[in-house]
Amino acid sequence: MTILIRPSLRFAAAALALATLSAPILAAEDFSPAERALFMTNHLAGTKPPTTLRYSFSKAGSMEEGFEDKVAVKLKAAKGGKCCLATAEFLSGAHRLSLPEVDQAQGNPAVLYFLERDIREMNRLTKGQQNYFRKRIRMAVYQGAQVQDVTVSYRGKSVPAREIRIAPYVDDPLRVRFEKLANKTYVFTLSDAVPGGLYAIRTRIAGETADAAPLIVEEMLVDGGTASPR
Template sequence: MGSAPSPAETLLFLDDHMAGVTPGRRIDYRFEHRGATPPADDEALTLGATGSRGHRGLALIDRRGEFALPGGEGVTPNPMIVYFLEREVAAMERATGGQRRHFNRLIRSALARGPEIREGSVELDGKPVAAREIVIEPYRDDGQRARYPELARKRLRFVLADGLPGKVAELHAELPGAEGASVATDDALRFVAAR
C-alpha cells in the first residue's frame, strides 16, 4: 500500500476547490509567457461549471472551443492545475527530447516529498487575499539533468487562495535569472475573474 499523500498533494489534488462553483458559473484565467525565450501566445482560458439538477460537470473554454473535462461529477480539485502541469511537461519534453512520463514522475516525487506550504497573500483587484504557496524544484536532482542543465533550475510555484472560486490564484513555471537577476522566464496561469 502507498504512503499517505503529503499536505502539498492534498492541497493541490484532493481538496474541494470547486465547492460553490455552481452550474452556469465561469472562472476566467490567463496564461502568460514572460522572459527571454521566444514567447508563446498568451491565452485566455475559462473554466465553466455545467450541468443541472445537482449534477456538476466542468468544461474548459480556450481559443479552440469548449471541451468537456473528464470526471465531471465529483471533480473536486481545480482542473486548471492539471492543465498547467500537462503544459509544463509538454514544454519540457519539447525542449529536452525527454519522456513525458519521466517529467511527470519528477513532479509527483517533488510534491510527495512534502514541500513547505507558506502562508501569505496575493493581490487581486488591488486587495490582499490570504493565500498558500508551494514551491518545488522537480528537476534539480534528476539523474539526467546534464542533458538540460539550464532548465534543471526551473521551479514550479502554486499559489492557492480559499477566497477565490476554484482556489487557484497563480501557477508559475519559472526559470531563475542569473545571480541577482529577476526571473529569466515565467509561464504563468493567473486568475482573472469569476462570473
C-alpha cells in the same frame, strides 16, 4: 471522471495523466500537506454551476518569444445536478491545447490543465519523456514541496492564500540531459477567497547567471489577481 486526485494523480484520460506510477491506495496521513492541498481538496465546494473560471496566461523570457492569452474553465451541472462537468478553452490559436471534458470534477481542473501543457512543453524543449516529467513533479510535491501562508491581492483586497513551491529537477539524476532548464521552479498559489480555489500557477527558469534575464517565465492568474514580478 472524478478529479479529486488519488495517489497516482491520474485523469481517466491518458493525455492528462500526471503520473505513471501504480502507487497503492494510501491512508490520508501518508500524503504530504502539498499533495492534500493541490490534489485532494475539493476546490469547487460551494460552486454553483453554471459558471466559468477565468484566468490570464502569460509567457515571457529570453529563450523564446512570449505571448499573452486566456484560459476559461466552464463548469456545468453533472449528472444528478452536482458540480461539475468541466470543459476548458485553454489558450487560443497556435497555442491552443485540446483537452477532454472532466465529469464530476471536484478539484480545480485548471491545475492539471496547466501541468499537462507544461509537461508537453518540457518534452518539446528537451525531448525527454512526458511520463518522466510527470513522475518528477509528483515526487517533488510529495517529498520536497515548501508550503507557506501568504497574502495576495484579489480585486483590490488583500486575501489569505497558501503558496506551494517545488523544484522537480534540481536533484534529478538525469538533469545533465537538460541542464539549462534544471533550475525550473513551480509556485502554486491557492486561496479559498477566489473562485475555484486557485489563485495562480507560476513557473520560472532562471538565466545562466545571476544577472541574466530568466529564460522562461509563465503564469496563469485568476481574473482579478495581481501578476507576480518577473
